[in-house]
Amino acid sequence: DVKVTQSSRYLVKRTGEKVFLECVQDMDHENMFWYRQDPGLGLRLIYFSYDVKMKEKGDIPEGYSVSREKKERFSLILESASTNQTSMYLCASSLPLMNGYTFGSGTRLTVV
């Protein structure tokens, strides 16, 4: 089974801090995704990547950036954390796309 691992389950950061959320998958998937989940809004796509060093903006990229230096790792970066970025962040990978995604367990980020 594909495993998607997110490095932290819970994080508390201060406003203005630079925050790194790490995601690693172990099945050589080319496609990786970052979503945030908020009550009543479902999951919204922040960024995705179809290959190493490649990235595409999703529906809500503002305030975020990503890095994909290796195929198995996809990092989400909050350049200057703000309280409205308090949320559950979910990483996913897939190959091929029609099989749907495999998700990590999520990182619950609180910005104070």
Added chain:
Amino acid sequence: AQKVTQAQTEISVVEKEDVTLDCVYETRDTTYYLFWYKQPPSGELVFLIRRNSFDEQNEISGRYSWNFQKSTSSFNFTITASQVVDSAVYFCALIHIGGGTSYGKLTFGQGTILTVHP
């Protein structure tokens, strides 16, 4: 653009009741897949089913069944004889694979919180 709507925010039932979760989608594409995911309290989304746009056959898997109707753009999910372990958030999602700007993006509905009481 594609959109998925789950109008039911929360549903509460008593164990052994049947429950249907509604999902309506919008897309201009002819080639797409629909999914249902379950998110238990642990947080990880669990894949339940996939259906492609060319296959309108309904599917049953144990106590779960899915009704896909292209004419109404709906992909509803029914749990028969619900159990407490079915309590979770359920998400319907759509992915377009026919090319274009929406290619490969899994679009989710808002989610339905299902609570099954003993």
